[in-house]
Amino acid sequence: MPGSWPRWRPDHKLAEVSTAAAPEPPSGPGRTWRSLYQQAAARLGDHQVARWFVEEASGGRWPMVLDEEATAGGAERLGRMVERRCSGEPVQYVLGHWAFRGLDLLVDRRALIPRPETEVVVEVALGELDRLGSEGALAVDLGTGSGAIALSLAAERPGVQVWATDRSEGALAVAAANLAGGGARVAGRVSLARGDWWEALPEDLAGRVTLAVANPPYIAEAELAGLPEEVVAWEPREALVAGPTGLEALEQVLGGAARWLAPRSALVAEIAPHQPGAAQALACRAGFDEAFVRPDLTGRDRVLVARRSPGQPERPGAPPAVPAR
Ligand SMILES: C[S@@+](CC[C@H](N)C(=O)[O-])C[C@H]1O[C@@H](n2cnc3c(N)ncnc32)[C@H](O)[C@@H]1O
Numbered sequence: 516m517p518g519s520w521p522r523w524r525p526d527h528k529l530a531e532v533s534t535a536a537a538p539e540p541p542s543g544p545g546r547t548w549r550s551l552y553q554q555a556a557a558r559l560g561d562h563q564v565a566r567w568f569v570e571e572a573s574g575g576r577w578p579m580v581l582d583e584e585a586t587a588g589g590a591e592r593l594g595r596m597v598e599r600r601c602s603g604e605p606v607q608y609v610l611g612h613w614a615f616r617g618l619d620l621l622v623d624r625r626a627l628i629p630r631p632e633t634e635v636v637v638e639v640a641l642g643e644l645d646r647l648g649s650e651g652a653l654a655v656d657l658g659t660g661s662g663a664i665a666l667s668l669a670a671e672r673p674g675v676q677v678w679a680t681d682r683s684e685g686a687l688a689v690a691a692a693n694l695a696g697g698g699a700r701v702a703g704r705v706s707l708a709r710g711d712w713w714e715a716l717p718e719d720l721a722g723r724v725t726l727a728v729a730n731p732p733y734i735a736e737a738e739l740a741g742l743p744e745e746v747v748a749w750e751p752r753e754a755l756v757a758g759p760t761g762l763e764a765l766e767q768v769l770g771g772a773a774r775w776l777a778p779r780s781a782l783v784a785e786i787a788p789h790q791p792g793a794a795q796a797l798a799c800r801a802g803f804d805e806a807f808v809r810p811d812l813t814g815r816d817r818v819l820v821a822r823r824s825p826g827q828p829e830r831p832g833a834p835p836a837v838p839a840r
Contacts, residue, residue: 549581568596615663625685627754629663632811636785637667640728643781650674652725662690669701677705680715713771730785735761769801778825788815
């Protein structure tokens with residue numbers, strides 16, 4: 516599991532842009548973005564990242580920008596980005612934003628970098644919303660971080676109201692900035708609340724939530740040392756580590772569900788690839804009528820779906836329903 520973090524791999528390269536260009540001064544006025552790009556790519560050992568940094572620092576369009584003269588400010592900004600990356604900072608934090616399901620999200624050290632597997636979690640969650648009826652539905656994103664899940668649900672299902680909670684003040688500030696940047700697509704339909712999982716929600720939502728989504732921390736304390744240095748040193752520990760077993764946060768999220776979920780509802784949660792059995796058992800113990808897992812893009816079981824159905828008596832402690840795939 517730890518080896519699966521992060522999804523970003525600095526080894527995939529872009530086709531190299533033509534390096535044939537007139538000789539230029541080594542520094543100062545007269546330098547084009549092309550020569551700065553070549554220099555950055557050599558220092559980083561990565562053409563893709565060098566391109567992203569040049570696009571960010573120049574604000575220009577690729578590849579036309581390469582023939583433009585770099586401004587002093589832009590060149591300085593590129594230099595700082597290259598140095599930050601060389602010091603080990605994740606590409607996403609250096610850029611300051613990252614794509615998630617068509618959203619361009621602000622990201623910084625206060626919040627986890629949104630991952631591709633979480634895009635699949637959203638896909639599964641949207642499927643549950645459609646099954647349950649998304650018009651007028653109330654959804655919650657527990658442990659929202661950058662707001663990636665909450666904003667995707669709101670942007671992709673216009674009839675849904677979303678509440679997003681997080682215990683971290685810093686993460687909620689990032690989510691608030693992303694909400695502000697979400698514009699008309701999400702305006703007025705996403706609310707943020709600070710606090711512990713469900714407890715951050717207003718009381719009047721109890722029993723009314725159609726869909727709960729969470730990507731809780733699921734790393735066990737002992738697994739932390741096995742994660743890439745880039746993750747451990749830069750991403751918030753409270754976004755990564757759940758406790759001694761790695762299941763503590765999921766257990767809290769599942770355990771609080773009965774009071775907040777509507778009689779016909781679902782909970783969708785991201786889990787580690789080795790947790791499906793334990794996660795299904797926890798869902799069953801928490802009184803869900805059905806629990807199964809769905810795979811991520813690489814075919815590993817990463818998404819827990821737990822459903823409540825009206826008319827089904829709660830059966831705490833009963834064995835999990837037969838997994839439906
Ligand atoms: C794995 S990150 C997920 C962030 C975001 N949802 C995503 O998918 O990119 C887990 C989030 O849960 C938050 N968190 C940790 N413990 C919490 C708690 N007890 N109550 C609420 N949020 C918590 C962390 O601050 C972090 O933002």
